[in-house]
Amino acid sequence: MTAPAPSVARPTKPRTNWPLWALLAAAAAMSVWSGIGIEFDLRPLFEDFGRGWFIIREFFAPNWAFIGRTIPAWTETLSIAVIASLVGCTIALVMSMLASQVTARSNWVYRSAKFVLSLVRSLPDVGYGLLLVALVGVGSLAGILALTMFNIGIVAKLTSETIDGVDPGPLEAADASGADVVQRARMAVLPQILPSYLSYCLYVFELNIRASVIIGIVGGGGIGAIIAVELSRFNYDNLSAIIVLLIVVVFAIDQFSRALRRRLV
Amino acid sequence: MTGTARRGTVRPTQPSKLRYTLAQLTVLAIIIVCVVVVDARWGRLIEAPPLALHYGGLMASGVVQDPFTVPYNEYWLVALELMIESLHMAWIGTLIGAALSFPLGFLAASNVAPAPVVFAVRQVLNVIRAIPELIFAIAIMMPIFGLGPLAGALAIGVGSVGTLGKLTSEVIEGVDPGPVDAVRSTGSRQVQVLRWGVLPQILPEVVAFWLYRFEINIRASAILGVLGAGGVGALLSQLFDRRLWDRIGITLVVIIVVTIIVDQVSGAIRHRIISGAPPTQGSAIV
Numbered sequence: 228m229t230a231p232a233p234s235v236a237r238p239t240k241p242r243t244n245w246p247l248w249a250l251l252a253a254a255a256a257m258s259v260w261s262g263i264g265i266e267f268d269l270r271p272l273f274e275d276f277g278r279g280w281f282i283i284r285e286f287f288a289p290n291w292a293f294i295g296r297t298i299p300a301w302t303e304t305l306s307i308a309v310i311a312s313l314v315g316c317t318i319a320l321v322m323s324m325l326a327s328q329v330t331a332r333s334n335w336v337y338r339s340a341k342f343v344l345s346l347v348r349s350l351p352d353v354g355y356g357l358l359l360v361a362l363v364g365v366g367s368l369a370g371i372l373a374l375t376m377f378n379i380g381i382v383a384k385l386t387s388e389t390i391d392g393v394d395p396g397p398l399e400a401a402d403a404s405g406a407d408v409v410q411r412a413r414m415a416v417l418p419q420i421l422p423s424y425l426s427y428c429l430y431v432f433e434l435n436i437r438a439s440v441i442i443g444i445v446g447g448g449g450i451g452a453i454i455a456v457e458l459s460r461f462n463y464d465n466l467s468a469i470i471v472l473l474i475v476v477v478f479a480i481d482q483f484s485r486a487l488r489r490r491l492v
Numbered sequence: 493m494t495g496t497a498r499r500g501t502v503r504p505t506q507p508s509k510l511r512y513t514l515a516q517l518t519v520l521a522i523i524i525v526c527v528v529v530v531d532a533r534w535g536r537l538i539e540a541p542p543l544a545l546h547y548g549g550l551m552a553s554g555v556v557q558d559p560f561t562v563p564y565n566e567y568w569l570v571a572l573e574l575m576i577e578s579l580h581m582a583w584i585g586t587l588i589g590a591a592l593s594f595p596l597g598f599l600a601a602s603n604v605a606p607a608p609v610v611f612a613v614r615q616v617l618n619v620i621r622a623i624p625e626l627i628f629a630i631a632i633m634m635p636i637f638g639l640g641p642l643a644g645a646l647a648i649g650v651g652s653v654g655t656l657g658k659l660t661s662e663v664i665e666g667v668d669p670g671p672v673d674a675v676r677s678t679g680s681r682q683v684q685v686l687r688w689g690v691l692p693q694i695l696p697e698v699v700a701f702w703l704y705r706f707e708i709n710i711r712a713s714a715i716l717g718v719l720g721a722g723g724v725g726a727l728l729s730q731l732f733d734r735r736l737w738d739r740i741g742i743t744l745v746v747i748i749v750v751t752i753i754v755d756q757v758s759g760a761i762r763h764r765i766i767s768g769a770p771p772t773q774g775s776a777i778v
Contacts, residue, residue, distance in 0.1 A: 231594050250761065258587060261580035265641035265722075274634060279636030284629050305527035313523060349751040351711035353718050353725060354744065357732045362547065368532040437624045441715045445729065448531075454530075458630060470627050478622040 285463035286470075293465040294472060297453055301476070304449035307370045308435035314371075315378025316428040323378060323386035329398065330390055330412050344387070348380035352438045353445060360446035370439060370447030377438055378431045382424075389423045390416060422491045429484040429491075436477050495743050549739055554738025555745055567739050571727065571746040578642055578723035579754070581716070582709035584645040589652025589709075590702045596653065596697070597660025604664060604686065613657075621654030626719055634720065644721030648709050659701050660694070667693045700762040707758050710751060 255404035261267075271279075324330045326344055331337035355373035363369050406414065443451015444458075450469065457465045557564045599605045600613040629647035637643040667690055675689035717725020724747055731740045 257583055261583040264577060264580035265584055265645055267584060267642060267645070271638070271642075275636055275638075279632075282635035283632060302529055303531070306530035308525040309522060319509065343754070345752055346748060349748045349755070350744065351714040351725075351747075353715045354728065354747065357728060359720075359734065362543055363536045363734055366533060367530050368534065370537055371530070371532060440624060441626055441718070445718060445732075463631075466630070470623075470631060473624075473627070474619075474622050477624070478618075481622065 250314050282463055284391055286467040288464055289468035289471055290462075291468055293468050297450065297469060299371040299473075300450045300453050300458055301472075304436065304439050304443070304451070307367050307374060307439055308432060309445075309448050310434040311371050311374030311439075312378055312428060312435055313374040315431065316382050316424075318375070319379045319382035319386060320424065322383040322415070323390060324412050326383060326387040327390035329393060330408070330416055332408050341387075344380065344383050347376060348384060350376075352377045353441050356442035356445040356447050365446040365448070367448030370442050370449055370451075373442045373447055374435050374439060378435065381431050381434070382427050385427045386420060386424050389420045393419045426488040429488050433477070433481050433484050436473075440473065497596035508529045523715050550737035551741025551744070554741040557738070564742070567742045568746070571724065571743040572750075574717075574724040574727045575746050575750050578713040578717060578725065579710060579750070581641045581645045581713040581721065581723055582706055583650060585648025585713070586652060586702060586706040588646065588649025589656050589705060592649065593653045593656035593660055594698070596657040597664060598686065600657060600672070601664035603667075604690070614661075617654050617661075619654075621652065621658065623651070623654075623735050625651035626715060627672055629716050629721060639720040639722070641722040644713055644716040644723065647716060647721070648712050651712070652705050652709065656701060656705055663694045663697045663701075664690060695764045700765050703758045703762050703765075707755055710754060714747070728769075 234306075321338060322344060325336055326340035328334075328337050331340065337348065352373065355376045356369070359369040359373045359376075363372065393416055397419065398411065401411040401415040439449050440451040440454060443449040444455040446452070450473070454466065454469060457469070498685065554564070554567070559565055559568050580768070596613055596617065599609055600617060602610050605613070625760050628650050629643060632650075633643035633647045637646065671693065672685060672689035675685045680688070713721070713723055714725040717723040717727075718729045724743065728740070728743055728747075731743060
C-alpha cells in the first residue's frame with residue numbers, strides 16, 4: 228500500500244452500461260412473458276412422441292406416384308412466381324426511385340413513398356393472400372397479385388437503400404447537363420444500381436416459390452392448393468412426396484439464382 | 493466514319509450486343525409462356541378495383557367506429573391479444589433458433605472447426621434453409637405438439653437455424669485475427685480463445701441478426717397461424733372465412749401498426765448495436 232504509485236495510470240474501470248442492462252432485462256422479461264403466453268413446454272416431445280410418430284412415419288413413406296398428378300400445379304406455381312416477380316420488380320424500381328433522397332423530386336415525395344413502402348411491408352404475405360382471394364376469387368390471379376405486393380415491399384426497400392449509396396459524380400454530371408428527374412434517374416442512377424437491383428429480383432424470385440405455397444394454401448392456386456387439399460384429407464404420404472419435391476425445387480432455384488447473382492455483382 | 497479514319501484515330505468497335513439481345517429474347521419468351529400457361533382469368537382484374545373500393549369502405553367503417561363502444565372494444569382487444577400471441581411465438585422461435593444456431597455457427601466456421609465437421613454442419617444448415625417453416629410445422633411439430641402456438645414457435649425455431657447458423661459462421665470467419673493471436677499467445681486453451689478472442693468481436697453482429705430474424709419471424713408466425721398455430725393469423729383466416737369486413741379492417745390495422753412499431757424499435761437497436769454510437773454522434777448510419 229505504501230509503494231509509490233506506478234508511472235502508468237491504471238485504466239479506469241468502464242462504467243456500468245445501463246442501457247445495455249436495461250435491454251437485457253427487457254429481453255429476459257419478454258422471454259418469460261412469451262414462454263408463459265404460448266405455454267412453452269417440451270414435455271410433449273417425450274410424452275406424445277408416439278402419437279406424433281404415427282403421422283411422421285407416413286411422411287417417411289412418400290407416395291411418389293402422386294407426383295405425376297401434380298405437374299400442372301408445379302408449372303402454375305412457377306408461372307405465378309415469374310409473373311409476380313416481373314411485375315413486382317418493375318413497380319418496385321419506380322417506387323425505390325421515389326423512396327430515395329437521391330432521386331426523389333422533393334422531400335415530401337420521398338417521405339410519403341417511404342411511408343407507403345413500410346405499410347406494404349408490414350402486412351405478411353399470407354395477409355395479402357387472404358385479401359386478394361377475397362377480392363378476385365380463388366385462383367392464380369389472386370396468387371399473382373398477392374406475390375406482387377410481397378415482392379414490391381422487399382425489392383423497393385433494398386433498391387432504395389442501394390440508390391442512397393450511389394456515387395454522386397454521374398448525378399452532378401446529369402444535373403450540369405440539365406437533365407430532368409427521369410433522365411437523371413435513367414442515365415445517372417440506373418446504370419450504377421442495375422447489378423444490385425437484378426440480384427434483388429432474383430432473390431425475391433427464390434422467396435416467391437416458398438411464399439406461393441402458403442398463398443396457394445389460402446386459395447392462391449398452384450402447388451399450395453394441392454397441399455391444402457391433401458392436408459385436409461390427412462394424406463400424409465402424398466404430402467410427403469410434394470414436400471420432398473418442393474425442397475428439391477427450392478434448392479435447385481436457389482443454386483441457379485446464386486450462380487447468376489455471383490456473375491452479376 | 494471516313495473523317496475519323498483520315499485523322500488516323502480508329503473508332504473503337506462497338507461491343508457486341510448479341511448476348512444482351514439473346515438474354516432479352518429469352519426473358520421475353522419465358523414471360524409469354526408463363527402468361528399463357530397460367531390460368532389466371534385476367535378479366536377479373538377489371539372487376540377488382542370497384543370491389544376493392546367497396547370492401548375497403550367496409551373495412552374502414554369498422555376502423556372508424558368508436559373503439560370504446562360495445563362490440564368494437566372487444567374486436568380491438570381480441571386482435572391485439574392475438575397479435576401479442578404471434579409476437580410471443582416469434583420471440584420464442586427466435587430464441588430457439590439463436591440457441592441452436594450459435595454452436596452450429598462455430599462448427600461451420602472454417603477457422604474454428606476441422607474441415608470435415610465444417611462440411612457436415614454446412615450441409616445440415618443448407619438442408620434446413622431449403623425447407624420452409626410451414627413444412628416443419630405441418631410435418632413434425634403439429635403431429636407431436638398438437639395445434640397451437642407452441643408448435644408454431646418450435647417450427648419457427650428450427651426454421652431459423654439454417655439462416656442464422658450460416659450468417660454466424662460467416663461472421664466468425666471474418667474476425668480480425670489480431671485479438672485471437674493475442675489471447676492464444678497468453679497460453680489460453682481453445683475455449684478461452686473463442687471466449688475472449690472471437691466472441692467479443694462477433695457478438696454485436698450476431699445479436700443484430702437475431703433481432704432481424706425476429707422481425708422476419710413475426711411474419712412467419714402469421715403464416716403458421718393460418719395453418720392452425722394460433723395467433724393473429726388464425727383470427728385473420730377465420731374472419732376472412734366469414735367475410736366480417738369491419739373486423740378484418742380492425743385486425744389489419746393492429747397487424748400493421750404493431751409490426752411497424754416492432755420493426756422501428758428493433759431496427760434502432762440493431763443500428764445502435766452495430767455502429768456502437770447513437771446517430772447524433774455523426775457516425776455513418778445507413
